[in-house]
Amino acid sequence: MTTVSLSVPQAAELPEIGAVLDSWQSDSGPLHLHTGDLGWYSLRGAQPTAQALRVWRFGEHIAAIGLLDGEDLLRLSIDPDLSDDDTLAQQIESDVIAASTAVFGPGAAVLEARGAIRLCDRLQARGWDADEPWTTMSRDLSLPVEDPGIRVEIAESDDAEVWTAIHWSAFRGVPYTADDRQRFVERWNEMMSGPFYSQAQSLLGYDDSGLPVAATTVWSAGPDRPGLIEPLAVDRDQQGHGYGKAIAFAAARSLQRLGSSSAAVATPSANTAAVAAYTSAGYVPGAEVRDLRRDG
Structure with missing residues (x-):
């Protein structure tokens, strides 16, 4: 055996x-x-x-x-x-x-x-x-995906400070110091030059005035397989204006261009705002899933 x-x-x-x-x-x-x-x-x-x-x-x-x-x-x-x-x-x-x-x-x-x-x-x-329960969500990419309604650009290494600042604002909610910026930018560039990024794209979304307001990275698993959104962020000061829905559309379109069969994402079920944003962008919630926990 x-x-x-x-x-x-x-x-x-x-x-x-x-x-x-x-x-x-x-x-x-x-x-x-x-x-x-x-x-x-x-x-x-x-x-x-x-x-x-x-x-x-x-x-x-x-x-x-x-x-x-x-x-x-x-x-x-x-x-x-x-x-x-x-x-x-x-x-x-x-x-x-x-x-x-x-x-x-x-x-x-x-x-x-x-x-x-x-x-x-x-x-x-x-x-x-x-x-705790998580909600997995998926959008079928066999059909056309709506235009996000905002300008969206592929983020390159020169956009590292902008992309990371949006992510920091959304997920940290604390001041983005010069030391934080240098460290996170270095790490983001490390990711972009790493062994998995050849099938990925990072995106930046801009409002009507040209202000960057949203960011995401999408990861293909190859043609005709589900791609993943990880992460997706809207600047904390710009939330509540539909930019989460817009960048979720953009993420789906990017994965569609990369040949993915669907766009997938998972979020804690308690994050009802995220679940609502993805749902409004055509992502269909699946059954809740739960990890297993061993208490100390």
């Missing part, structure tokens, strides 16, 4: 891992860990991204890929053909619950494992509980 092994990859392996993860994306399957998630994480650089990954293999075959998005959150994708495989589920379970540094240390932990049917069953039997 072929055993399951766990490894931490090197940066040179990231293109192969990305290609495998691309092949697992399907409109008929769950919105699980996407290559775009690795791309956004690669703000930190290729080697730190590789060190945050956990790869399970059957022999030479990659069977599951996990991203440690922080010390206590593992975002996992499993080969769809192995979602109900008990041997794989048992080994991942063992690695996840072990009081070692292989995946989690002791204490609280969260596992995002949409589609890993057998693994989730096993962990729930061990007492892992449902975490």
Whole structure:
């Protein structure tokens, strides 16, 4: 019997891992860990991204890929053909619950494992509980997408300060200091030159006066597969004017040009404003999903 092994990859392996993860994306399957998630994480650089990954293999075959998005959150994708495989589920379970540094240390932990049917069953039997609900949303790109109604440009490296300032405003809501700006711009350029960005586009949206008000990055998984929006932001001072809906249209159009079958995004269900903005832009909510949580 072929055993399951766990490894931490090197940066040179990231293109192969990305290609495998691309092949697992399907409109008929769950919105699980996407290559775009690795791309956004690669703000930190290729080697730190590789060190945050956990790869399970059957022999030479990659069977599951996990991203440690922080010390206590593992975002996992499993080969769809192995979602109900008990041997794989048992080994991942063992690695996840072990009081070692292989995946989690002791204490609280969260596992995002949409589609890993057998693994989730096993962990729930061990007492892992449902975490906060998320809403996954998708827009079919086989039909034309509406014009966003604002000017939208593809962001290049020269636009790093503008793009990052919008993101900072939307998600941090605190002053964007010179040190913050330098660090975030360097990281954004690191992402743009990284191993996953060849199938991505960053966009900037402008109001009628030419002021940049919204930003997003979209990630293709290749032709006829769902693409991912990660992230999407509207400047905090410009919210409430429909720019979120507009940039969501623009994101869908960008992914459509890249050949994606659909545009996908996930947001906490508690973020009702985001859910409403995507819904107004033609994104259809799916069933709520919940990660699994182990309390400390």
